[in-house]
Amino acid sequence: MSDTARERIFAKLRPAVAAGEFNVPSPELPPRPEWTQTEKVEKLKTLMEAVRSEVHAVKAEAWTDALKALARRRGFKTMLYAPGTPVGDAVKQAWSEGSGSLPALRTYEGTIENYKDTLFHDTDVGITSTLGGIAETGALILWPDAAEPRLMSLIPPIHIAVLEADKIYGTFAEAMETMAWPERMPTNALLISGPSKTADIEMTLAFGVHGPKELIVFILEP
Amino acid sequence: MGDPTFSFEKNVETALGDTQLRANFAFAMSTLYQKRKAVFADEAETERLREIGNAVRQRALGKLPELLEKLEKKCTENGIQVHWAETTEEANRIILKIMEDHQARRMVKGKSMVSEEMHLNKFLEEHGKEVMETDLGEYIIQLAGETPSHIIVPAVHKNKDQIARLFHEKIPGAPYTEKVEELNALARKTLREKFQHADIGLSGVNMAVAETGTLCLVENEGNGRMCTTVPPVHVAVMGLEKVVEKLSDVPPVLRLLTGSATGQIITTYFNMITTPRKPGEKDGPKEVHLVILDNGRSAILGDPELRQTLQCIRCGTCLNHCPVYTRIGGHAYGFVYPGPIGKILTPQMEGLEKTGGIVSASSLCNACEEVCPVKIPIPELIRRMRNESYDPKGTVPGHGYKWNLPEVLVWKIWALVNRFPRLNELAVKMGGLFGNRFPKIGPIKQWTRIRTAPRLARHSLHELVKAEGVENE
Numbered sequence: 303m304s305d306t307a308r309e310r311i312f313a314k315l316r317p318a319v320a321a322g323e324f325n326v327p328s329p330e331l332p333p334r335p336e337w338t339q340t341e342k343v344e345k346l347k348t349l350m351e352a353v354r355s356e357v358h359a360v361k362a363e364a365w366t367d368a369l370k371a372l373a374r375r376r377g378f379k380t381m382l383y384a385p386g387t388p389v390g391d392a393v394k395q396a397w398s399e400g401s402g403s404l405p406a407l408r409t410y411e412g413t414i415e416n417y418k419d420t421l422f423h424d425t426d427v428g429i430t431s432t433l434g435g436i437a438e439t440g441a442l443i444l445w446p447d448a449a450e451p452r453l454m455s456l457i458p459p460i461h462i463a464v465l466e467a468d469k470i471y472g473t474f475a476e477a478m479e480t481m482a483w484p485e486r487m488p489t490n491a492l493l494i495s496g497p498s499k500t501a502d503i504e505m506t507l508a509f510g511v512h513g514p515k516e517l518i519v520f521i522l523e524p
Numbered sequence: 525m526g527d528p529t530f531s532f533e534k535n536v537e538t539a540l541g542d543t544q545l546r547a548n549f550a551f552a553m554s555t556l557y558q559k560r561k562a563v564f565a566d567e568a569e570t571e572r573l574r575e576i577g578n579a580v581r582q583r584a585l586g587k588l589p590e591l592l593e594k595l596e597k598k599c600t601e602n603g604i605q606v607h608w609a610e611t612t613e614e615a616n617r618i619i620l621k622i623m624e625d626h627q628a629r630r631m632v633k634g635k636s637m638v639s640e641e642m643h644l645n646k647f648l649e650e651h652g653k654e655v656m657e658t659d660l661g662e663y664i665i666q667l668a669g670e671t672p673s674h675i676i677v678p679a680v681h682k683n684k685d686q687i688a689r690l691f692h693e694k695i696p697g698a699p700y701t702e703k704v705e706e707l708n709a710l711a712r713k714t715l716r717e718k719f720q721h722a723d724i725g726l727s728g729v730n731m732a733v734a735e736t737g738t739l740c741l742v743e744n745e746g747n748g749r750m751c752t753t754v755p756p757v758h759v760a761v762m763g764l765e766k767v768v769e770k771l772s773d774v775p776p777v778l779r780l781l782t783g784s785a786t787g788q789i790i791t792t793y794f795n796m797i798t799t800p801r802k803p804g805e806k807d808g809p810k811e812v813h814l815v816i817l818d819n820g821r822s823a824i825l826g827d828p829e830l831r832q833t834l835q836c837i838r839c840g841t842c843l844n845h846c847p848v849y850t851r852i853g854g855h856a857y858g859f860v861y862p863g864p865i866g867k868i869l870t871p872q873m874e875g876l877e878k879t880g881g882i883v884s885a886s887s888l889c890n891a892c893e894e895v896c897p898v899k900i901p902i903p904e905l906i907r908r909m910r911n912e913s914y915d916p917k918g919t920v921p922g923h924g925y926k927w928n929l930p931e932v933l934v935w936k937i938w939a940l941v942n943r944f945p946r947l948n949e950l951a952v953k954m955g956g957l958f959g960n961r962f963p964k965i966g967p968i969k970q971w972t973r974i975r976t977a978p979r980l981a982r983h984s985l986h987e988l989v990k991a992e993g994v995e996n997e
């Protein structure tokens with residue numbers, strides 16, 4: 303059925319576009335903002351905090367100390383991490399140096415089909431890396447993959463994301479262009495600006511409706 | 525389609541008399557209006573962005589067949605299965621078949637206006653499937669057995685007291701609470717169960733990128749990501765106009781969409797899906813299907829003026845700025861797409877005669893055109909719909925349905941009277957003498973029901989001026 307539907311649709315579309323042309327000059331794209339790295343960090347931080355993300359700019363060499371202090375202070379019980387990634391390996395290393403009153407580390411066992419129960423019901427925190435950030439709108443870029451699956455940043459009530467300051471781009475367009483996205487789109491690419499939210503009841507903003515209730519970002523500065 | 529007992533006039537009257545409904549809309553619409561204004565504070569920059577949005581959409585429509593073929597090719601290469609549906613019935617059948625092929629019984633749905641257009645939930649439920657809306661607003665109206673009253677905030681016609689009662693009655697074991705956080709928590713708990721156990725997830729598509737075969741979804745809640753990542757099968761449905769040519773077209777359209785829809789510089793999530801789960805990956809659907817629906821769109825594309833309707837990115841900002849919509853709400857329009865965009869889209873899809881004169885319900889104030897992120901000249905197209913209603917030689921389905929001899933004669937006489945000064949003078953004289961005694965019947969009765977009829981003066985301006993002794997008046 304759908305093959306003939308396809309033919310019927312194209313038989314209508316082809317003469318339709320020939321019926322008259324849109325006369326559109328393509329306007330110039332807005333100029334790229336030229337921000338310094340400090341400005342980009344500041345802008346991203348301000349915008350993401352405005353949508354209730356918790357952003358910590360820390361020295362790169364001390365980020366796991368900051369993470370441990372935060373985890374202890376907040377009393378997290380379990381944390382899902384991705385071994386084999388720079389972020390995951392740093393976490394593992396830091397935990398091996400003393401994990402008193404720190405959350406138990408978990409890894410994503412098998413596939414979602416058999417890991418669902420643990421992921422949905424017994425995981426406090428998911429910690430992931432990021433591909434970069436966008437200063438103009440305040441957002442993280444994530445390209446989940448085999449090592450760092452898609453649901454790590456969605457199901458646990460708290461998502462911790464690690465962002466290197468020198469990977470913050472001015473705009474989304476700049477990020478796409480610099481990293482040549484058109485040639486290498488992954489299974490799933492995400493922009494994330496804050497914790498899950500809704501204003502569907504009386505325009506009242508509420509957080510954590512389906513996805514994470516909290517988004518904590520560590521920006522690693524040189 | 526549509527309710528056979530649908531009467532736009534009656535709906536308007538009911539809506540205008542419902543003080544609760546009017547208060548709910550007045551509050552929500554002014555909030556959205558203010559939020560948009562704040563995010564598009566720089567007029568020059570906003571105008572430039574709108575120019576870009578307009579150009580991106582027009583360029584895509586100008587080569588639509590080519591881009592759709594490219595999208596199909598790219599998606600297929602990426603492992604996404606593409607289906608074509610000429611009618612909503614075909615689209616529903618395709619989705620049912622996918623469910624049956626997988627013995628899928630439970631579906632979780634992200635927000636999709638195209639699925640509303642298809643009446644998909646009803647269709648699948650009639651075939652024994654469980655369909656769960658998961659966008660909070662959609663979930664609320666599904667519990668209430670209603671349809672969306674707004675294309676972005678579907679439950680905006682309800683206030684929290686009404687939602688509190690609804691949840692208490694419909695969600696097993698739910699306590700009565702009017703606290704918004706607690707209501708959200710109730711929905712979260714119920715729906716997380718559904719996400720975990722669903723056999724299939726369905727979503728709409730905000731933009732599909734032909735260059736890479738990528739499906740883009742814009743959302744705040746995370747339910748869209750859930751529906752497209754947790755179940756083993758994902759079906760996306762899109763109207764065939766939703767394609768853009770290049771990945772570089774995405775950032776400006778995204779910015780316009782989130783700013784216009786909810787006054788956000790960016791939403792919580794922007795979700796770009798290019799392939800199903802690849803070998804070695806631990807989650808994501810093993811199968812992704814894309815259903816591309818025509819349902820009258822290809823016919824709209826053939827008219828060089830009306831095709832601008834298809835530029836629409838479904839942000840809903842024309843609803844929020846419409847003096848008619850903000851007073852009567854979305855249900856009064858009787859069809860899936862309400863407000864200014866509905867007034868031009870619905871008649872073209874359903875036929876003018878079926879839409880009960882919704883094209884008359886506009887003051888042509890131009891607010892919709894001024895805020896439209898892709899610069900659709902909505903008022904101009906509304907005027908076209910009105911002309912088509914009377915034009916037996918028109919092209920829009922149902923054209924000429926309002927044509928009638930008495931009205932034609934009245935206007936012919938009007939034209940004559942205004943062409944010949946003597947005739948005009950005589951008509952004015954007669955008006956002054958007998959006009960106030962004219963019986964209030966037909967359209968005059970309708971007009972004067974809630975308005976005071978103007979009193980015609982005994983003497984015309986001409987006569988008065990003449991009496992003053994002015995020469996060559």
